[in-house]
Amino acid sequence: MSTVDYIIVGDGYAGLFFAHQLIRNNKSFILFSEGRKSASQVSAGIINPVVLKKFTTFWKAQEQIDFLKKSLLEIQGYTGSNYLIDAPIHRIFHDENEQKLWKKKSVSEELKNFLSENFDLLEGVKNDFLTGKVDQSARLDVSGFFIGLFDFLDAGGYLLKESFDYDELNAEKSQYKNFQFKNILFCEGMGVTKNPFFSDIPVNPNKGHHIKVKLSEEIPENITIKKKHFLFPVNDGLHFYGGTYDREQLHDQVDDSAVEQLKKGLSEIYQSAFEIADVKVGFRPTVKDRRPIIGRHPEHQHLYVFNGLGARGILNGCYFSKNLYNFIEEGIPLPPEVSVDRFK
Structure with a gap:
């Protein structure tokens, strides 16, 4: 034994x-x-210290970001690879009111280390009201x-x-x-x-879909774009777009309604042609x-x-x-x- x-x-x-x-x-x-x-x-x-619907943060956000960076350096020590991707989130604003709310919160004590005060215009995607950058955000090479x-x-x-x-x-x-x-x-x-x-x-399943797409026109590659969902490059010339949240349709199969939701959301910010190459489903354990x-x-x-x-x-x-x-x-x-x- x-x-x-x-x-x-x-x-x-x-x-x-x-x-x-x-x-x-x-x-x-x-x-x-x-x-x-x-x-x-x-x-x-996604590694993100900000709740991007309301522009708030969460319990121990800074401590968690700091500890993750330290841990990934330790993991690099024995795997030989760096899995942290420096691709900050750029949140597309829906309107001027979101701009004003972001600007107000970017100087608050709670969020000044996470919300950039400056706005950016991105090429290749629809962002009429510009975007705000989330400082200290990144991605993991999953x-x-x-x-x-x-x-x-x-x-x-x-x-x-x-x-x-x-x-x-x-x-x-x-x-x-x-x-x-x-x-x-x-x-x-x-x-x-x-x-x-x-x-x-008391854990509850939250079903999520994402799609991988082939875009016909280039977009910025060194950032993560967010409006309704996240958009960023992955391997083989494809881009990740997702994910959805569903507590009702809990079977293992792909839901066509979720795929349509993703297609619609992507079309709102990326107005050139795209082709869906893959669809994935997973169940998050939530509390x-x-x-x-x-x-x-x-x-x-x-x-x-x-x-x-x-x-x-x-x-x-x-x-x-x-x-x-x-x-x-x-x-x-x-x-x-x-x-x-x-x-x-």
Whole structure:
């Protein structure tokens, strides 16, 4: 029987960023990956400290941005690759009132570090009322990040490419098949609904679509454009456009209505011809109070959950992985705002 410090079940942002905490602290672990692309792996990879509907920020935004940059530098140290793309968001204004609101908030204490005071005119897209740049925003090279981390984990013997079988888990003896573990972490996204130990945590599926398109005319390539959705270049001469939010149509298939919504939204800002090359669907695990769910099982003291990252999976996954590690290893209490205990 093999002995490990941790078993990680789940291969999205929560699982990989927690694996990074284990790597940097020289902990032994096994990560279970089913091989299917999770919602994280088809996400846009947007790193954004601003809520772009109302021009507000959110809890611990600056701390999360700073910690992500630090963590990605650490990950670069062992994968050899930089996954941070310096492509700031440019928000297209709908009208003059949005310009005025942005200008007002750009000098507020809360947002002065995130909202540029100057407006820009972009070539190739319709932006009659100009755009505002979100300072400290960027993108993650999502494909590169997951390929790089999986390759590293596979080469180091950390990766098991198989589904986790709950029936094989003996929680009392801390055993799973031929593994003896100290702790086991479940970070399965919406897969948690099938987990007999944490199926009652209140995560809700939010279905998202995005499309990849071939544009007939060039647009700025070193930025991320946002109006209704995000538009930016990806590989093979294509552009990403998305994503939608849907809490009602929760089947696994593509919804034609969502694709039409994306086509309409893109046509509003890009008025040249484009061709849809691909459509992707994913389910974000969201929580009513928009905070992750982290903590220990009430009966089995070596079982933990890390879920509910929502649309800010990169920032939430990175920042709160450290909180969870410190809670398990050092007994440092979790912030009550993200603790699973808040739902007792």
